[in-house]
Amino acid sequence: MKSFGATMIWAGRRFLSSLPALFGVLVFTFLLMRVLPGDPAVFFASGPNAGKEEIAIIRKQMGLDKPVPTQLLLYLYDVGRGNLGRSIMTGQPVTTDLRDRLPASLELTFTALLIALVSAIPLGVVAALKSGSVIDHGVRLFCALGVCVPTFVSGLLLIYVFYYLLGVAPDPTGRLDVFTSLPPPRTGFLMIDFVLAGDIDGWWAAFRQLTLPAVTMALFVIAPLARITRASMLVSLGSDFVRTARSVGLSWWRIVVTYALRNAILPVITIAGIVFSTMLGANVLVEKVYSWPGVASYALDALLSSDYAPVQGFVLLMASVFVAVNLLVDILYGIADPRASMG
Amino acid sequence: MTGTTLRHAAWILRGNPLTAIAAAGVVLLILIAVFGPQIVPYDPIVSNVSQALMPPSAAHLAGTDQLGRDTFSRLIVATRLDLVIAVSAVGISFVLGAVIGAFCGYSGGRLDRTVGRFVDVMMAFPLFVLAMAMVAALGNRVENIVIATAVINLPFYIRFARAEVNIRRNVGWVEAARASGESHISVVLRFLLPNVLPAMAVQMSLNLGWAILNAAGLSFIGLGVKPPTPEWGIMVAEGARFISTGRWWLVAFPGLALMLAVLCFNLLGDGMRDILDPRMRT
Numbered sequence: 338m339k340s341f342g343a344t345m346i347w348a349g350r351r352f353l354s355s356l357p358a359l360f361g362v363l364v365f366t367f368l369l370m371r372v373l374p375g376d377p378a379v380f381f382a383s384g385p386n387a388g389k390e391e392i393a394i395i396r397k398q399m400g401l402d403k404p405v406p407t408q409l410l411l412y413l414y415d416v417g418r419g420n421l422g423r424s425i426m427t428g429q430p431v432t433t434d435l436r437d438r439l440p441a442s443l444e445l446t447f448t449a450l451l452i453a454l455v456s457a458i459p460l461g462v463v464a465a466l467k468s469g470s471v472i473d474h475g476v477r478l479f480c481a482l483g484v485c486v487p488t489f490v491s492g493l494l495l496i497y498v499f500y501y502l503l504g505v506a507p508d509p510t511g512r513l514d515v516f517t518s519l520p521p522p523r524t525g526f527l528m529i530d531f532v533l534a535g536d537i538d539g540w541w542a543a544f545r546q547l548t549l550p551a552v553t554m555a556l557f558v559i560a561p562l563a564r565i566t567r568a569s570m571l572v573s574l575g576s577d578f579v580r581t582a583r584s585v586g587l588s589w590w591r592i593v594v595t596y597a598l599r600n601a602i603l604p605v606i607t608i609a610g611i612v613f614s615t616m617l618g619a620n621v622l623v624e625k626v627y628s629w630p631g632v633a634s635y636a637l638d639a640l641l642s643s644d645y646a647p648v649q650g651f652v653l654l655m656a657s658v659f660v661a662v663n664l665l666v667d668i669l670y671g672i673a674d675p676r677a678s679m680g
Numbered sequence: 681m682t683g684t685t686l687r688h689a690a691w692i693l694r695g696n697p698l699t700a701i702a703a704a705g706v707v708l709l710i711l712i713a714v715f716g717p718q719i720v721p722y723d724p725i726v727s728n729v730s731q732a733l734m735p736p737s738a739a740h741l742a743g744t745d746q747l748g749r750d751t752f753s754r755l756i757v758a759t760r761l762d763l764v765i766a767v768s769a770v771g772i773s774f775v776l777g778a779v780i781g782a783f784c785g786y787s788g789g790r791l792d793r794t795v796g797r798f799v800d801v802m803m804a805f806p807l808f809v810l811a812m813a814m815v816a817a818l819g820n821r822v823e824n825i826v827i828a829t830a831v832i833n834l835p836f837y838i839r840f841a842r843a844e845v846n847i848r849r850n851v852g853w854v855e856a857a858r859a860s861g862e863s864h865i866s867v868v869l870r871f872l873l874p875n876v877l878p879a880m881a882v883q884m885s886l887n888l889g890w891a892i893l894n895a896a897g898l899s900f901i902g903l904g905v906k907p908p909t910p911e912w913g914i915m916v917a918e919g920a921r922f923i924s925t926g927r928w929w930l931v932a933f934p935g936l937a938l939m940l941a942v943l944c945f946n947l948l949g950d951g952m953r954d955i956l957d958p959r960m961r962t
Contacts, residue, residue: 482943659805
């Protein structure tokens, strides 16, 4: 447990060192609000025909008549209390909207990450084991092409093939078809809520709806993950400890998994963190293609209708998730490689 | 480039035909961007509703869209806009990133720390989301797509240039330049920067593909480029409405154009890295 404790202390230190970045993010979203076109007070007034006096009163209520540093403090105070403003589009507080939609996005992103890891690591390992073979070249070709196809194109082509041509995928809109009723919301993750409700048919419907978007997002990130797994497996297979393990006659499985893969996994964890960040961005595109009711499509709709509080809240949320994921990656790295947490 | 480098490059190209093909592809893309509007068979803007949503045929190689416009002509004409956005964005971040990064790496100290913090904050954003937010803040125009793409690229160039300059700041020829009375600014701009430029050019080629994807993604979600301007991302967005009724060509061909353009830049970047640094060959 000593090493675990050390990892925690080290993780705590990493968290503290990520605070300035998080503060920078807060200031940025504040500035974003300041430079966005249009006067928020006019937006919040009863309509475009609102009188000057009404606007002035609202401006005062919103604190827009105060100097900028004071406004920044007020903003930080609001964010600290979980108040991200109100959306004009939905008429609800942005925090409520985001909380309603976040599970959809997270479910999609985590499923995609899972699919990507489960397919990329074996692909990379096999390519490294059979270096120079047809499989290796196939994997490398796939990696080279995979990073070149934009997610929105691969998503649409998957819809064409699996919905239009083969007819195996459901109508690519939303998380659930119109015939299935929602399970009682417990976690917000449909895959879990349906299981908790014991509704197998519902689970299957939600699963079918989730598959194509998750595969789309996974396809985009399998390439970098497989590539780094292959490269790092090659290094680790060529190292002295693998040769030693071989020479003492350990089983093939044990050499590959316990010795080579365990040592090769570190760069993969690092890349997985970076990949997660690209996925948060790719979410916007995938959610648009599949009309997925997540936070990204919410922010996008808001953005296109000049409703800025949701955009600001979304950017803040994404950046916080990103900081949290980086921290998690650091902790995992520390557990996988005890040397890292010593330094 | 000296004769040896050219011979080395030629040798690598012989051993690695992919790089040669990629280079040819990039040249072709540039030619299409320059001469495209002159060579297309149809007007990319004028609609012809009687020919709407026709599948690919001899008359319309890539089919027609919902307004009867020839998809192939629109793809060709779009090349210029897509390349201009990506190249100018990467160019801006290349120049700014190289200069800022070089001065940070050379001087160290407070400037280095401040810029480093700034870079950290930027890297704390999912970059595509940052680009979206910036286009929203600056206004929904093509120039702002360029600026947003340039800004999200900037941290990588700053870090790269900083690291490359930092390891060279105290080597012999830099000391010699300083000793012969060159100012610090001149040491950075005339001695250090030219030395890190080749490595950064490789980075730039690898980055161009990424920039193309980002810009196309932004216009796909409705930011920047406006219809009826032909642009690959917006063409996919327009075709998306017809995919579930089986009109695949409206998505597949712009998608193919994007993929080939990105592939060429990526392969060229990989090849250039091999030429510059044989140890990095994979």
